[in-house]
Every structure is written in structure tokens, then in C-alpha cells.
Amino acid sequence: MSELIKVKQQGDERCQGTSYQDLLDQEEVEVPAYLRENTNPYMGDEDLDVARWVGREFHELEKKKLWPKVWQMACREEDIPEVGDHHIYEVINQSVIVVRSSANEIKGFINSCLHRGRILRDDDGCVQEFKCPFHGATWSLDGEFKGIPCQWDFRHFEEKDMRLPQVKVGTWGGFVFINFDENAEPLEEFLKPLPEHFARFPLHDYYKGAHVQRVVQCNWKVGAEAFMESFHTIATHREILTFTGDANSQYDTFGDNVSRSVTPMGVASPHLPGVTEADTMRDILELSGRMATDSAEGHEMPEGLTARKYVAETNRKMFSDIIGESLDDATMSELEDAILYSAFPNFQVWTGYHGNIVYRFLPNGDDHNSCIFETMLLMRYPKGSQRPESAQKTVLRPDQAFSEAKELGGLGPVFDQDDSNMPAVQRGMLASKKGAVSLASYQESRIRHMHQTIDKYLNA
Ligand code: FES
Numbered sequence: 085m086s087e088l089i090k091v092k093q094q095g096d097e098r099c100q101g102t103s104y105q106d107l108l109d110q111e112e113v114e115v116p117a118y119l120r121e122n123t124n125p126y127m128g129d130e131d132l133d134v135a136r137w138v139g140r141e142f143h144e145l146e147k148k149k150l151w152p153k154v155w156q157m158a159c160r161e162e163d164i165p166e167v168g169d170h171h172i173y174e175v176i177n178q179s180v181i182v183v184r185s186s187a188n189e190i191k192g193f194i195n196s197c198l199h200r201g202r203i204l205r206d207d208d209g210c211v212q213e214f215k216c217p218f219h220g221a222t223w224s225l226d227g228e229f230k231g232i233p234c235q236w237d238f239r240h241f242e243e244k245d246m247r248l249p250q251v252k253v254g255t256w257g258g259f260v261f262i263n264f265d266e267n268a269e270p271l272e273e274f275l276k277p278l279p280e281h282f283a284r285f286p287l288h289d290y291y292k293g294a295h296v297q298r299v300v301q302c303n304w305k306v307g308a309e310a311f312m313e314s315f316h317t318i319a320t321h322r323e324i325l326t327f328t329g330d331a332n333s334q335y336d337t338f339g340d341n342v343s344r345s346v347t348p349m350g351v352a353s354p355h356l357p358g359v360t361e362a363d364t365m366r367d368i369l370e371l372s373g374r375m376a377t378d379s380a381e382g383h384e385m386p387e388g389l390t391a392r393k394y395v396a397e398t399n400r401k402m403f404s405d406i407i408g409e410s411l412d413d414a415t416m417s418e419l420e421d422a423i424l425y426s427a428f429p430n431f432q433v434w435t436g437y438h439g440n441i442v443y444r445f446l447p448n449g450d451d452h453n454s455c456i457f458e459t460m461l462l463m464r465y466p467k468g469s470q471r472p473e474s475a476q477k478t479v480l481r482p483d484q485a486f487s488e489a490k491e492l493g494g495l496g497p498v499f500d501q502d503d504s505n506m507p508a509v510q511r512g513m514l515a516s517k518k519g520a521v522s523l524a525s526y527q528e529s530r531i532r533h534m535h536q537t538i539d540k541y542l543n544a
Pocket residue numbers: 197198199200201202216217218219220221
């Protein structure tokens with residue numbers, strides 16, 4: 085092993101240079117405690133068998149022991165604003181009607197008729213009762229049985245058996261989560277410490293500015309993992325290196341279910357020596373797609389300022405003008421960095437004052453070699469003004485590029501770059517002679533963390 089890659093002790097691997105915590109030392113406002121957390125217990129370096137992604141047996145185990153037990157994000161509350169509005173949430177062979185049963189209550193019912201088992205609701209929509217399309221058996225929005233035609237022929241139906249079976253429902257940040265396990269821990273416990281870390285970002289007040297879905301030809305975990313590390317920037321997103329501290333990212337794990345990566349922006353990659361502050365400032369404004377402006381025209385960097393500081397101040401002013409609130413206590417980090425959290429197993433959400441990006445990766449029906457990728461952009465709007473209408477979901481065909489969804493703006497081409505890897509990873513794993521995947525100790529620790537949590541479910 086060369087001197088270069090020898091480390092003091094396993095678990096200590098870090099890129100040299102300015103760390104994220106060093107950058108926090110340069111903040112001029114008080115740094116909130118959640119940004120100061122820096123926690124990444126060493127989890128080992130063993131290879132992982134490709135069967136975890138490409139094996140049918142592993143998928144069957146997940147189907148039996150993971151999905152029936154875990155909290156999973158079903159939709160946004162804003163998707164079902166009125167009483168009777170419902171969303172059909174499907175995972176592998178399971179189907180749930182997530183319904184606003186009264187003004188302040190959301191319930192989840194197994195989407196299967198108690199007569200001969202037909203799917204009760206085929207699609208999202210709004211109804212005042214659930215009436216089965218096959219023979220007309222009917223339930224209230226609360227799941228109470230209301231009757232079936234020719235009731236005389238069903239004297240054997242006992243009222244106590246005729247309530248629609250329910251799933252657990254919880255909400256956080258304007259998201260509706262469901263859990264099939266009636267003994268599951270409360271959602272708030274499961275998500276810890278995510279709600280506390282989002283205290284400055286009340287996502288339940290934000291509205292969905294974009295929602296795009298597409299099938300990707302890879303296992304759902306390959307999809308999720310594509311967004312769990314910034315290590316791939318150097319080969320996959322080269323054009324952003326002048327303003328992305330890719331290898332200086334911080335990776336944290338919190339308990340079994342939550343992890344995050346923080347990638348400093350407005351600083352050049354340690355892979356690229358000699359980038360000037362002016363280059364960084366110009367490129368981040370032109371290319372990032374996540375800053376308050378997407379053009380560097382008219383931006384001249386004052387002498388003595390860093391690009392990070394200049395861009396943060398530009399964002400601070402423009403974001404606060406848009407929302408009509410002061411952002412004087414916002415850190416530079418929250419104004420420009422890429423701070424991405426994941427909640428096990430398949431939900432990911434960005435924090436920060438720019439539009440908050442959300443990802444979800446679901447198995448595509450019962451196929452373990454493809455998944456359904458969804459992304460949303462959550463937006464803020466001026467205080468006191470009417471909440472803008474939520475965006476309708478755009479469903480792209482499998483052969484369409486993400487950049488065809490214009491509502492994604494600069495993110496579309498970035499997803500296309502990620503999409504150049506995801507199906508290729510699946511195919512490469514199927515072709516692998518090594519039969520195993522190796523992970524970087526630190527930069528890919530969030531991936532190992534997710535797999536270790538999966539094992540806790542599968543071995544339970
Ligand atoms: S299957 Fe639903 S009413 Fe017959």
C-alpha cells in the first residue's frame with residue numbers, strides 16, 4: 085500500500101485542506117448546533133455482495149421483512165387538501181388509499197375490497213365514500229362499512245369484520261408517511277434527529293413547485309445511493325468542480341435511520357488547484373442551478389471578498405426579497421451549500437434556504453432491476469400571500485431525459501448525468517465477476533450505513 089493512502093487509524097480518513105467545519109469557523113453569524121454536529125462512527129470496510137442489488141432472493145427478503153415494517157413517504161399533505169381527496173400509494177404488491185378523511189385527519193386503508201378483493205380505488209381523486217366498481221360495496225371515508233347491493237345475500241357478513249383494514253399514518257414537514265406495521269414506533273422517533281435539524285426550514289409551509297417521476301432501470305438502492313456521496317462529482321459532474329468542495333464534504337450518520345452529506349459550495353474542489361475566486365463566483369452563478377440567480381452578468385467581485393461570501397450575500401438578499409423575510413441570521417452554509425439528508429429507507433430531502441429538493445426511490449412494482457425515481461422542488465412564497473398551487477406531477481416516459489422536464493431547470497441535466505450511471509451500475513453488477521461492491525471508507529459511509537440498517541430488518 086502506498087504511503088499516500090496509509091491512514092493513522094481506520095475511520096480517520098479525510099481529504100486534506102479546508103474541511104466543512106473549518107468553513108463554519110468563517111461564518112459571521114451564530115452557527116446553529118445542527119451544523120456543528122460531526123459524527124461518523126467507523127462501520128467497517130468489508131465488500132458488499134452484488135446480490136443485495138441484483139439478487140431476486142434479496143428482493144424477496146426486502147418484500148417480506150423491510151417494506152412491511154418501515155415508515156415510508158407516501159405523498160405530500162398538499163396532494164390531498166380537501167376532505168375525500170386521496171392518493172394511491174403503491175409499493176411492490178401493496179396498495180394503500182391515503183385519504184383526507186376529515187379536515188384535520190389523514191388515514192390510510194388497504195386498497196382491497198372486502199368482498200372479492202378488487203382494488204377499491206384505481207386512481208387518485210376525490211370521493212365522499214369508497215364504492216367498489218365491481219359490485220358496489222361501499223365504505224365511508226372513515227373505513228366504516230356502509231353496505232353492499234343485495235344485502236339479503238350477505239347475512240354472513242359480520243359488522244366487526246367489515247371495517248377497511250388500516251395502516252399507520254404520520255406526518256412531518258408536510259409529508260405523509262405510512263407504515264404497514266401496527267406496532268411500529270412513532271414516526272417522530274423513527275425520523276430523529278431530522279425534525280430538529282429542520283427547525284429553521286418549516287417544509288410544511290412550503291409548496292411543491294415541481295414534481296417529476298420516471299422509471300430508472302436499476303434497483304431502488306442503486307438510485308438512492310447515487311445521491312448519497314459527492315465522490316462521483318469528479319467524473320460525473322466535472323463542470324461544477326470550480327465551485328464544489330466535493331472531496332471536502334462532511335458525511336454524518338445519526339442512529340439507524342438518518343444520515344446526511346454536506347458539500348461546501350462556493351469553494352473550488354481540492355482536485356483543481358489554481359482556480360481563482362472570480363472563476364468560482366462566475367461558474368457557481370452560471371452553472372449551479374440552485375443559486376438565487378443563474379447569470380453572472382453584472383456581478384463583479386469586490387476586492388478582498390471570497391466567492392463563497394459574495395454568493396452567500398447575493399443569495400441572502402435575493403431570497404429574502406422573494407419571501408419578504410429577513411435572513412440576517414442565515415449562515416453562508418445554509419445559503420449555498422448542498423446539505424442533503426436521508427431518512428431510511430428511500431426518502432431524501434435537502435435543507436437550506438434555496439428550493440429544497442426531495443428524492444424518493446421505490447421498487448418498480450415487483451421488479452428488482454428497476455425503480456421509480458421521483459423528485460420534487462419545495463418552494464417558499466412571500467409571507468402573508470396566498471399559497472401558490474402545487475405543481476402537477478410530470479411522469480416522463482422511460483426513454484425521456486430529465487432535462488425534458490423544464491420545471492426542473494438546471495437540475496434536469498444534472499439528473500441526466502446521474503442517469504448515465506444508474507442503469508449502467510445495475511448492468512455492471514449483473515456482469516460482475518468479482519461479485520462484490522467495494523466502498524470508500526468515509527465518502528461512501530452513508531451507503532454502508534443504509535445497508536447495515538437494511539440488515540437489521542432482514543435479520544430481525
Ligand atoms: S369485489 Fe368489491 S364489491 Fe365485489
